[in-house]
Amino acid sequence: MRRRPLDHGGVPPWRRITPDPVRTWRRRFLERGPGGLCDDPRPGVPRKITxxxxxxxxxxxxxxxxxxxxxxxxxxxxxxxxxxxxxxxxxxxxx
The missing domain is CATH 1.10.10 (Arc Repressor Mutant, subunit A)
Known part of the structure; x- marks a missing residue:
């Protein structure tokens, strides 16, 4: 069975979210489940404030x-x- 591509519409325009982050969130959710929606570690110097x-x-x-x-x-x-x-x-x- 072929999976249909995800529709990235349905995000209300007033939210001012482009399709790119929506694709990222959906891909992470499919790969990792709800835990995938948390931010990944960012490059650079680690935070100093905990x-x-x-x-x-x-x-x-x-x-x-x-x-x-x-x-x-x-x-x-x-x-x-x-x-x-x-x-x-x-x-x-x-x-």
Whole structure:
């Protein structure tokens, strides 16, 4: 039985997703199942900020407020969590 090619349509245009990532996700899913939808390791220098660091900052942001302030700044969060301000900001933004 011949398999028909996958139709990559059906992605709503407002999602602004081109067919290329959809093909990649579908191929990974067929090859590896649901676990294939996770990102593959990226080339280059490994991340210096861990998932635990990101989780700690997010939890602190959502559940606490800084002393004498209404919201966290990058400086106050860096001081409270012991992370480097620039790395924390870039790491959380995914850049």
């Amino acid at each position: 998932d635990a660091d990101v989780e700690r900052v997010i939890v602190k942001t959502l559940e606490e407020t800084p002393k004498k302030a209404t919201h966290w700044s990058t400086r106050s969060m860096a001081a409270a969590t012991g992370t480097v301000r620039r790395r924390r900001t870039r790491g959380l933004l995914g850049i």
